[in-house]
Amino acid sequence: MKIPKRVNLGFGYTVQVRYCTRTEMTDRAAAEAMGKVPDGYWDSDTREIWIVQDDLSIAHQRYVYAHEMHHAIVDFMDEYLDTWSISERSRPAHKPTHLVPVSGVGVTALLAVKGAPVDPHRPECAGDKQDG
DSSP states (O other), rough: OOOSSSEOOOOEEEEEEEEEOHHHHHHHHHHHHHOOOSSEEEEEETEHHHHHHOOHHHHHOOOHHHHHHHHHHHHHHHHHHOOOHHHHHHHHOOOEEEEEEETTTTTTEEEEEETTTTTOGGGGGOOOOOOO
């Protein structure tokens, strides 16, 4: 599996994936504070994930991507939930919400997606039953 260059988390929140050398990461991630140069870095100001490419295997780059994407998702949720008004939260959805399995890079999750198709053969997709 190839690591994406860009991930759209919705609501205009797009995460860019960039690559750099170990030397460039030293300058970017304030390695002095961490005591070592990290393999990856999430920059919440620019919404960019930086991954060292020159000395990491692709398998380790995928792990770093998943780890940094976790930070991005947490920041997305903090930003989105902070601006989501109570009236929007209580408003009924136009379409049923279903659980959709999302997997990749060693991470598996279930996301609630409005109007997503229900797969009766996969229990994790059971969600609300659709009529007809």
